[in-house]
Amino acid sequence: MDHLLFGDNQFFGVNHMSEEKARAQAMRFQDTSAIIDVLDIAYDTGIKTFMCTTHDRIETVCDHMRANPQRYQDFVFYPCMPYAHKYANAMTDYGMLGAIKHFMPNEGFIDAAMRGGMSLAKKDIEGITTLLIDAEMKMFQGLKTPVIFLQNVVVDLLLGLGFKDAFRIFATHVKARYNAEPGFITMNLPMLLDVLDEVGIENPIVCANINKIGFRVCGGVEAYERALHERKFRAIAMSVFASGAIPAKEAIEWVCQQPNIESIVFGASSQTNIHKTWKLVEQYWKASAQ
Amino acid sequence: MMIKLAVVGLGKMGLSHLAMIKAHPGVTLEAICDSTGYVLDVLNKYTGLKTFSDYSSMLNEAELDAVLIATPSRYHADMVKAALDRGLHVFCEKPLCLSVKDAEELTALAQQKGLVNQVGYHYRFVGAFQEVKRLLDANAIGTVTHVLAEAYGPVVLKPKGSTWRTQRTEGGGCLYDYAAHPINLVNWYFGEPHGVGGTVLNSIFSKETDDEVYSTLYFGDGKSAQVSVNWSDESYRKMSAKITIQGTAGRIYADRQECQVFLRDGATIPQGYQTGWNVRYTTDLTEPVWFYIRGEEYSSQLDYFVRQIQQKSGDNVNSFANAAATDRVIAMMIADAEKGPATGADSASLAAPVHKQLSLSGRLLGLLRGR
Numbered sequence: 001m002d003h004l005l006f007g008d009n010q011f012f013g014v015n016h017m018s019e020e021k022a023r024a025q026a027m028r029f030q031d032t033s034a035i036i037d038v039l040d041i042a043y044d045t046g047i048k049t050f051m052c053t054t055h056d057r058i059e060t061v062c063d064h065m066r067a068n069p070q071r072y073q074d075f076v077f078y079p080c081m082p083y084a085h086k087y088a089n090a091m092t093d094y095g096m097l098g099a100i101k102h103f104m105p106n107e108g109f110i111d112a113a114m115r116g117g118m119s120l121a122k123k124d125i126e127g128i129t130t131l132l133i134d135a136e137m138k139m140f141q142g143l144k145t146p147v148i149f150l151q152n153v154v155v156d157l158l159l160g161l162g163f164k165d166a167f168r169i170f171a172t173h174v175k176a177r178y179n180a181e182p183g184f185i186t187m188n189l190p191m192l193l194d195v196l197d198e199v200g201i202e203n204p205i206v207c208a209n210i211n212k213i214g215f216r217v218c219g220g221v222e223a224y225e226r227a228l229h230e231r232k233f234r235a236i237a238m239s240v241f242a243s244g245a246i247p248a249k250e251a252i253e254w255v256c257q258q259p260n261i262e263s264i265v266f267g268a269s270s271q272t273n274i275h276k277t278w279k280l281v282e283q284y285w286k287a288s289a290q
Numbered sequence: 291m292m293i294k295l296a297v298v299g300l301g302k303m304g305l306s307h308l309a310m311i312k313a314h315p316g317v318t319l320e321a322i323c324d325s326t327g328y329v330l331d332v333l334n335k336y337t338g339l340k341t342f343s344d345y346s347s348m349l350n351e352a353e354l355d356a357v358l359i360a361t362p363s364r365y366h367a368d369m370v371k372a373a374l375d376r377g378l379h380v381f382c383e384k385p386l387c388l389s390v391k392d393a394e395e396l397t398a399l400a401q402q403k404g405l406v407n408q409v410g411y412h413y414r415f416v417g418a419f420q421e422v423k424r425l426l427d428a429n430a431i432g433t434v435t436h437v438l439a440e441a442y443g444p445v446v447l448k449p450k451g452s453t454w455r456t457q458r459t460e461g462g463g464c465l466y467d468y469a470a471h472p473i474n475l476v477n478w479y480f481g482e483p484h485g486v487g488g489t490v491l492n493s494i495f496s497k498e499t500d501d502e503v504y505s506t507l508y509f510g511d512g513k514s515a516q517v518s519v520n521w522s523d524e525s526y527r528k529m530s531a532k533i534t535i536q537g538t539a540g541r542i543y544a545d546r547q548e549c550q551v552f553l554r555d556g557a558t559i560p561q562g563y564q565t566g567w568n569v570r571y572t573t574d575l576t577e578p579v580w581f582y583i584r585g586e587e588y589s590s591q592l593d594y595f596v597r598q599i600q601q602k603s604g605d606n607v608n609s610f611a612n613a614a615a616t617d618r619v620i621a622m623m624i625a626d627a628e629k630g631p632a633t634g635a636d637s638a639s640l641a642a643p644v645h646k647q648l649s650l651s652g653r654l655l656g657l658l659r660g661r
Binding site: 012013014015016017018019022026085123125153156157158159160161162163164165166187188191213214215216217218219220242243245 | 305306308309310312313328331332333335336337338339527528530532545546547548571572573574576578579580581582583584586
């Protein structure tokens with residue numbers, strides 16, 4: 001994985017500090033071309049990985065990349081699934097079982113129909129899970145997706161429920177079907193590492209909030225520090241600026257000093273901020289390697 | 291002492307409560323209960339949880355200290371009562387009841403039995419809204435004259451099939467589901483209004499319930515609050531509740547992310563604030579939680595419930611009594627909306643809030659004096 005990955009919160013009106021700012025961003029990125037413009041800046045700066053939710057609008061970004069293979073020959077997607085809002089809404093409308101049925105392909109694919117129907121009947125989540133993964137992955141056909149993530153809302157819901165098998169099923173399917181590394185996003189890093197160990201997922205890629213002020217690090221700053229020092233996993237730090245609460249230089253310098261971090265994922269909308277973050281990471285990553 | 295708890299109702303809210311409370315270090319999850327056998331079987335198969343499809347059997351068989359009820363609203367009253375009768379502490383999703391009488395009886399029963407009783411009005415656990423409460427208690431913006439309490443979000447965006455959430459009689463609709471939250475915040479900050487007026491409960495897409503809610507709440511001292519809520523608004527990515535408060539010495543605006551405060555010259559300036567603009571962000575205002583799924587407030591309210599049981603506390607920021615106040619406002623709003631608008635013929639009989647209002651001659655006099 002590269003040291004710096006590009007995130008997508010800024011494109012979809014997600015901002016943990018201000019609803020006004022979130023709305024302004026949603027307006028600015030109304031057209032996919034505005035998203036592509038920013039991705040181009042990141043790509044040309046040297047940030048070649050786009051870590052994005054399986055939001056419907058990402059499909060048009062994928063179309064653009066597929067249409068211009070020369071321009072984007074090193075472009076890499078790290079899909080993060082599922083886009084939880086559509087499932088949460090479906091659950092409100094149809095209940096849990098109805099929501100699952102709603103997202104199942106219901107015709108055309110005999111295999112899918114069998115996997116879906118049989119697993120529903122047998123209360124076997126393996127078939128259902130793999131079908132849902134395949135549905136989410138459809139938009140990335142023909143593009144590079146070397147790491148595929150399970151989103152934090154789902155990871156943490158499964159973690160809380162104790163639905164441990166789901167992590168194993170996800171990891172196995174992602175490896176077998178997409179030849180990709182499974183990744184897990186979480187707000188509860190120490191607890192998740194224990195469970196991934198338990199189900200035999202070795203040296204997992206885990207993306208979690210890692211920032212100087214301990215914003216949204218559940219289990220506490222000390223447990224996070226212990227995990228980074230002692231546990232065998234490949235950490236991706238997110239929310240390193242804590243939504244802007246930490247000045248950029250201070251934030252990056254601190255993250256680069258932490259052990260065991262393989263990548264930082266960040267979101268930005270301007271050339272200035274993309275360049276600035278890139279330079280800071282170059283500077284402090286090298287400094288900490290010495 | 292570990293609290294032995296059961297979760298009842300495994301819809302969207304129930305599942306997320308279950309995941310959080312099961313991870314709580316002070317709780318052992320003894321049972322889950324839902325009427326859908328399928329969901330129970332899957333959870334039992336993969337998590338080993340003890341399941342019941344019948345609530346009474348669960349109460350008879352499981353050894354419990356507390357229950358968390360997240361069933362459709364119309365079942366709340368009977369289920370809460372059955373739990374209280376057995377001496378169990380109760381956390382119930384909002385709204386508490388669809389009938390004010392039920393809510394008041396449950397409040398009395400819980401108090402009489404000395405049991406912890408809490409309702410899931412989670413906005414009272416949002417850092418920014420808690421900051422508003424602190425500012426109001428410190429009298430930071432002087433005498434409050436007006437409040438705007440809003441909530442918008444994308445729930446019903448087209449005509450839909452029928453579920454309990456699509457019917458007012460079952461507790462479905464924008465009023466119970468969405469508007470209850472900003473109303474509850476207004477109750478927390480300013481108590482209960484003595485009257486409501488101009489209530490609009492309008493359908494946009496729903497056949498059997500409301501999708502938008504507007505109303506004015508009148509308080510005793512000339513203070514009023516406007517409620518403006520719409521759950522068919524897709525321009526919001528998810529539910530967004532906000533509150534704007536006008537006072538003689540300043541103004542407060544807050545949503546889940548931030549609290550913006552303008553303090554006039556001469557205001558009582560709270561510690562850490564200054565005259566003019568002040569902004570506090572969620573990153574400063576939010577306390578860490580033991581487990582996070584989709585917002586600290588959901589975790590915090592459950593942790594608070596557990597601690598109230600451990601400390602045998604009779605006081606609760608989200609008690610049945612507080613939720614009953616919100617149920618009463620909702621009932622007033624429904625009655626007001628049914629009454630319909632005032633027309634020219636009956637407007638003379640309407641009780642307009644005359645307090646603080648100047649007579650026409652007084653106003654003219656004021657104008658002449660350059661006020």
